[in-house]
Amino acid sequence: xxxxxxxxxxxxxxxxxxxxxxxxxxxxxLWLLAFAISCRIGSAAVESAAPDSGSxxxxxxxxxxxxxxxxxxxxxxxxFHRGVEHRRRQALTNDLFLAxxxxxxxxxxxxxSGSSVREIMxxxxxxxxxxxxxxxxxxxxxxxxxxxxxxxxxxxxxxREARIDNPTTHRIPLEQARILLRLGQWDEALRSLDVGLAxxxxxxxxxxxxxxxxxxxxxxxxSLLLESRSQTAAAMADLQEIxxxxxDSPALRRRVAELAAGSDPRESALKVLHKLLDEEVxxxxxxxxxxxxxxxxxxxxxxxxxxxxxxx
Amino acid sequence: xxRAAVIAAIVWLELLRRKDIYVLLILLGALLAxxxxxxxxxxxxxxxxxxxxxxxxxWLFGWIxxxxxxxxxxPQEETRGTIFSLLAKPLRRxxxxxxxxxxxxxxxxxxxxxxxxxxxAVALAKGAGFDAVALAQGxxxxxxxxxxxxxxxLCCSTRLNADAxxxxxxxxxxxxxLLAPRLPHLAAYASxxxxxxxxxxxxxxxxxxxxxxxxxxVHDLGPLPWPVFGAVAAYGIVLTALFLLLAWTAYRRKRFxxxxxxx
Numbered sequence: 001x002x003x004x005x006x007x008x009x010x011x012x013x014x015x016x017x018x019x020x021x022x023x024x025x026x027x028x029x030l031w032l033l034a035f036a037i038s039c040r041i042g043s044a045a046v047e048s049a050a051p052d053s054g055s056x057x058x059x060x061x062x063x064x065x066x067x068x069x070x071x072x073x074x075x076x077x078x079x080f081h082r083g084v085e086h087r088r089r090q091a092l093t094n095d096l097f098l099a100x101x102x103x104x105x106x107x108x109x110x111x112x113s114g115s116s117v118r119e120i121m122x123x124x125x126x127x128x129x130x131x132x133x134x135x136x137x138x139x140x141x142x143x144x145x146x147x148x149x150x151x152x153x154x155x156x157x158x159x160r161e162a163r164i165d166n167p168t169t170h171r172i173p174l175e176q177a178r179i180l181l182r183l184g185q186w187d188e189a190l191r192s193l194d195v196g197l198a199x200x201x202x203x204x205x206x207x208x209x210x211x212x213x214x215x216x217x218x219x220x221x222x223s224l225l226l227e228s229r230s231q232t233a234a235a236m237a238d239l240q241e242i243x244x245x246x247x248d249s250p251a252l253r254r255r256v257a258e259l260a261a262g263s264d265p266r267e268s269a270l271k272v273l274h275k276l277l278d279e280e281v282x283x284x285x286x287x288x289x290x291x292x293x294x295x296x297x298x299x300x301x302x303x304x305x306x307x308x309x310x311x312x
Numbered sequence: 313x314x315r316a317a318v319i320a321a322i323v324w325l326e327l328l329r330r331k332d333i334y335v336l337l338i339l340l341g342a343l344l345a346x347x348x349x350x351x352x353x354x355x356x357x358x359x360x361x362x363x364x365x366x367x368x369x370x371w372l373f374g375w376i377x378x379x380x381x382x383x384x385x386x387p388q389e390e391t392r393g394t395i396f397s398l399l400a401k402p403l404r405r406x407x408x409x410x411x412x413x414x415x416x417x418x419x420x421x422x423x424x425x426x427x428x429x430x431x432x433a434v435a436l437a438k439g440a441g442f443d444a445v446a447l448a449q450g451x452x453x454x455x456x457x458x459x460x461x462x463x464x465x466l467c468c469s470t471r472l473n474a475d476a477x478x479x480x481x482x483x484x485x486x487x488x489x490l491l492a493p494r495l496p497h498l499a500a501y502a503s504x505x506x507x508x509x510x511x512x513x514x515x516x517x518x519x520x521x522x523x524x525x526x527x528x529x530v531h532d533l534g535p536l537p538w539p540v541f542g543a544v545a546a547y548g549i550v551l552t553a554l555f556l557l558l559a560w561t562a563y564r565r566k567r568f569x570x571x572x573x574x575x
């Protein structure tokens with residue numbers, strides 16, 4: 001076969017040149033080269049967004065993959081709202097074309113819920129595959145798998161894979177702990193919380209509001225879990241650490257004082273933990289509804305602390 | 313009318329010989345097969361994305377086919393010199409234009425029907441059906457949009473060569489589809505002359521977004537009210553007639569010289 005190939009190859013090349021195809025191939029090659037270089041520039045500019053730099057595709061298209069991942073995440077958001085885009089300011093309100101367009105594509109703000117949430121999952125899956133270092137996409141996917149789709153096993157599997165690609169972030173162990181706590185797998189949840197606290201701040205600014213809230217949640221979950229196991233001293237240490245971060249928390253102060261006074265905390269801690277998990281779900285849902293407000297507003301920040309107050 | 317139909321039949325034969333349609337059909341089938349085979353978190357049951365991407369591809373391929381097929385028809389006749397033998401026959405220029413448009417639009421419509429059939433079959437195989445009435449409405453409005461695009465491409469090709477006409481049609485139709493719906497939003501942040509210019513542009517550009525029922529079909533929002541459907545279809549017919557009229561105006565007194573539009 002080899003001699004045959006060697007004799008036909010130059011003929012093929014001549015035919016290719018004669019057919020006038022080579023300028024198109026050259027232009028395509030140059031475009032691909034320019035695209036790869038621009039992707040590398042993008043990746044260098046946003047180092048954290050460059051996924052999978054180990055593979056050839058990752059090296060060539062790192063920045064583009066991050067952009068694709070962000071796009072797929074936006075499409076998932078669009079699907080969650082049944083194709084309705086976020087409201088934009090319009091110069092016209094009573095125009096014929098707009099009126100027709102509103103009938104063709106109704107702009108009513110609706111959310112998917114229950115099993116219909118599965119329609120957003122392909123886009124989240126694509127977002128995670130396109131950019132495995134997009135922690136937010138992984139967390140959102142795990143959240144919906146565990147909540148509306150009632151597949152905590154798949155959620156934990158997704159988070160396990162996400163941890164391989166993002167070994168330094170504390171946010172994945174925190175989400176794992178939440179799911180494990182809901183499943184009643186206390187030991188595994190405690191291990192995840194320990195890992196999360198060991199990893200915190202996970203490359204984020206330790207003074208940022210999000211990082212501090214994550215640490216507060218890790219500590220609060222762990223303290224309640226420890227409290228339920230009668231490890232009062234360790235639980236109090238975690239609560240005091242939260243008080244150091246958020247000194248204006250009278251509810252927490254009262255709880256620390258009660259623990260110091262030696263009240264039996266076992267039952268109430270588990271109750272608080274369940275209420276806390278429910279409260280977190282409610283606050284996430286309300287954050288989805290109030291799209292104009294930031295994801296962690298004051299009410300969300302204070303919710304778990306109020307839960308502690310109410311239960312006690 | 314018979315002479316226009318004969319021209320349309322010749323366009324059919326020529327486009328079928330080119331095999332562009334078969335390539336696009338195979339590409340659509342292959343892409344949808346790839347989509348269906350995705351294992352999404354091991355979950356299964358999600359179907360809207362198949363419908364969405366399938367319909368998007370049907371729109372994209374229909375658009376490409378409509379522009380590339382129509383924009384080259386007249387310049388090709390002029391480049392080859394066959395326009396002289398055509399016009400030497402008892403054939404009016406309006407009939408030539410009508411025949412070219414009818415041939416291109418009808419073959420693109422047939423291709424779109426095949427695209428929709430593939431998408432519906434794949435969606436059905438995945439366990440999701442379309443609302444039949446909504447799908448029929450979406451298909452008819454898609455045909456209206458393709459009719460407008462064919463007429464626009466034909467209009468551009470009366471005075472430009474094939475490449476320039478295709479490029480101009482791509483740019484204008486893409487701007488109409490993507491930019492026009494955003495103009496009221498952009499105008500909200502403009503003032504004075506810019507505000508007026510943006511709104512004038514908004515009303516002047518064809519609104520292809522009105523023909524796009526993909527959101528209704530993908531998210532199962534049901535069929536359009538019939539009066540609205542009728543109004544949008546009538547809008548498409550008026551736009552098609554307008555561009556065909558413009559094409560005839562530009563073509564009816566055009567003088568030809570051999571090789572003038574050589575691509």
